Amino acid sequence: MLATAILIAMALIILALVLNIWRVVIGPDTTDRILALDTLYINSIALLILLGIYMASSAYFEAALLIAMIGFIGTTALCKYLLRGDIIE
Amino acid sequence: MIDIIISIFLIIGAGFALVGSIGLIRLPDFYTRLHGPTKATTLGLGALLIASMIYFSSRGETSLHELLVTMFLFMTAPVSAHLLAKAALHLRVRSEVKLPRCDE
Amino acid sequence: MKLLKRLVPHPIFSLVLLVVWLLLNNTLSAGHILLGSLIALILPWATAGFWAEQLHLHKPGLAMRFLLLVLWDITVANIQVAKLILNPRRKLRPAFIHYPLEINNDFAITVLAATISLTPGTVSIDVNGDHSVLLLHSLDVDDEDALIAEIKARYEAPIKEIFGC
Numbered sequence: 038m039l040a041t042a043i044l045i046a047m048a049l050i051i052l053a054l055v056l057n058i059w060r061v062v063i064g065p066d067t068t069d070r071i072l073a074l075d076t077l078y079i080n081s082i083a084l085l086i087l088l089g090i091y092m093a094s095s096a097y098f099e100a101a102l103l104i105a106m107i108g109f110i111g112t113t114a115l116c117k118y119l120l121r122g123d124i125i126e
Numbered sequence: 127m128i129d130i131i132i133s134i135f136l137i138i139g140a141g142f143a144l145v146g147s148i149g150l151i152r153l154p155d156f157y158t159r160l161h162g163p164t165k166a167t168t169l170g171l172g173a174l175l176i177a178s179m180i181y182f183s184s185r186g187e188t189s190l191h192e193l194l195v196t197m198f199l200f201m202t203a204p205v206s207a208h209l210l211a212k213a214a215l216h217l218r219v220r221s222e223v224k225l226p227r228c229d230e
Numbered sequence: 231m232k233l234l235k236r237l238v239p240h241p242i243f244s245l246v247l248l249v250v251w252l253l254l255n256n257t258l259s260a261g262h263i264l265l266g267s268l269i270a271l272i273l274p275w276a277t278a279g280f281w282a283e284q285l286h287l288h289k290p291g292l293a294m295r296f297l298l299l300v301l302w303d304i305t306v307a308n309i310q311v312a313k314l315i316l317n318p319r320r321k322l323r324p325a326f327i328h329y330p331l332e333i334n335n336d337f338a339i340t341v342l343a344a345t346i347s348l349t350p351g352t353v354s355i356d357v358n359g360d361h362s363v364l365l366l367h368s369l370d371v372d373d374e375d376a377l378i379a380e381i382k383a384r385y386e387a388p389i390k391e392i393f394g395c
Contacts, residue, residue: 039181042133046140046174053140053147060150068214069156075206076150076163082195083143083171086178087136095182095256098191105195109202116209120216142308149315158324160353161311161369168348169308191256204347204354211355211367226326226365 043091050087053080071115078108128184135177142170155222156214164207172196242287244270288394296388303349303384311351314370325371329364329378331357332386338393339364345385352377 057080060073082101089097114124149162175192182189218225238244251266252258287293314320333339339361343354351369358365371377 039129039133042136046136049137049140049144053144056144056147056151066156066214066217066219068210068217068219069159071213072156072159072163072210073150075210076147076167079163079167079171079199080143080147083139083174086171086174086192087140090132090136090178090181093185095189095191098195101195102198105198105202109198109206112206113209116206116213119213120209142312145312145315149311152315152318154322155324157326157353157367158322158369160367161351162315164347164353165304165308165311166315169304189256191253194250194253200348201344204344207347207353208343208355211353215355221324223324223326226328 040091043087047084047087047091050080050084054084067119071112071119074115075108075112078104078111082108128180132177132181132184135173135180139170139173139175139177142166142173144170146170156219157211157221160207160211160214164203168199168203171199238271238274240274240281243274247273287392289392292388293392296392299384299388300345300349307349307351311369314351322370323372325368325374326355327352327366327368327371327374327377329366329381331362331364332382333390333393334361335393336361338389342386342389345389346381349385352381 054077057073057077061070061077064070082104085097085101085104089095089101117124143166146162146166149166150159153159153162175196179189179192215225247270248263248266251269252262255262314322331339331342333342339357343357343364346352346354346364346366351371353367354364355367356365357363368377
C-alpha cells in the first residue's frame with residue numbers, strides 16, 4: 038500500500054521535474070529560467086524526501102536541508118545579479 | 127490505518143507539486159507563472175514533509191526535524207518570488223497586461 | 231530583571247534558536263538542551279550590533295491566531311490557484327495593483343509582504359521609496375478595491391495590532 042503510494046508520488050514528481058526542465062529549455066526570458074530552476078530544486082527536495090521514506094532512512098534529511106539552503110542562495114544571487122549587474126557590492 | 131493517512135498526504139503533496147509545475151508551463155506570461163511554483167509547490171512539499179514526519183514517528187523514533195525544512199521554505203518562498211518579480215520588472219519582461227512604471 | 235534583560239536581549243529570538251538547534255539534532259537529550267541554550271544566549275549577544283531596531287511583540291496571543299489564520303489561508307489559496315491552473319477554459323484576469331500601506335515599519339511591511347505572497351493569487355513585488363505603496367501582482371482579480379479592502383482587514387489590521395505600530 039505505502040510502497041505503491043510512494044512510487045505513484047515519485048512518478049508525479051518526476052513528471053513535474055521534466056516539465057520544469059522543459060521550461061528551463063524554452064525560456065523565453067532569463068527570469069523564466071531562474072523561476073524554473075527554483076521550482077526544480079524544490080521538486081528535487083520532494084523527491085529526496087520520498088526516497089527517504091522509501092528506504093526508511095532519515096539520512097536523506099540533511100541533504101534536503103542543504104539543497105533548500107543552497108537553492109535559495111542560488112536564486113537570490115541570480116536575481117541580485119539581474120537587478121544590479123553584481124552580486125557582492 | 128497510518129499507512130493510508132501517509133499515502134493520502136504523499137499523493138496530495140506530489141499532486142500539488144505537479145500542479146505547480148503544470149502552471150509553470152501553461153500560464154501565459156512570467157508574472158502569472160510566478161504564482162504556480164511559489165504556492166502550489168510550497169504546500170506540496172509541506173504535505174510530503176508531514177507524511178514523512180508521521181511515517182518516522184510511527185516507527186517509534188519521534189521525528190520532528192522535517193518541520194525545519196517546512197519552516198525554511200515558507201520563509202524563503204516569498205523572498206525569492208519577490209526578488210524574481212522585481213528583477214523581471216527591472217528588465218521589463220513582457221506581460222499580458224500593462225506594466226506599472228519603474229520607480230528607479 | 232534588568233540583568234535578565236541584558237543577558238537575554240531578544241527572548242523570542244533565543245527561544246527560536248534553541249528550538250531550531252533541538253530540531254536539527256532531532257533530540258531532547260539534556261546535553262543538547264544545555265548546548266542549545268548556550269548557543270541561544272551567545273548568538274543574540276554576539277550579533278547585537280547588527281540588529282537595526284527592535285520591534286516589540288505587543289500581543290503574542292493575537293500573533294498565534296494570526297499564524298493559524300495564515301496557515302489556513304495558504305491551504306485555501308493553494309486549492310484556488312490549483313483550480314485556476316487546471317481549468318483550461320478559464321480566462322485569467324491578471325493585474326498589477328497599487329496597495330496603499332498604513333504601516334510604515336520595515337519589519338512589519340516585510341511580514342505583510344511575505345503574508346501576501348503566500349496567500350490567494352497575489353505576489354508582492356516592490357515597495358516605493360517612502361514606504362507608502364506596495365506593488366502587488368494578482369493572478370485573477372475582478373474587483374481591485376475589494377481585494378485591497380480584504381487584505382487591509384484580514385492581514386494589515388492584525389499586523390498593525392500585533393506590533394503596535
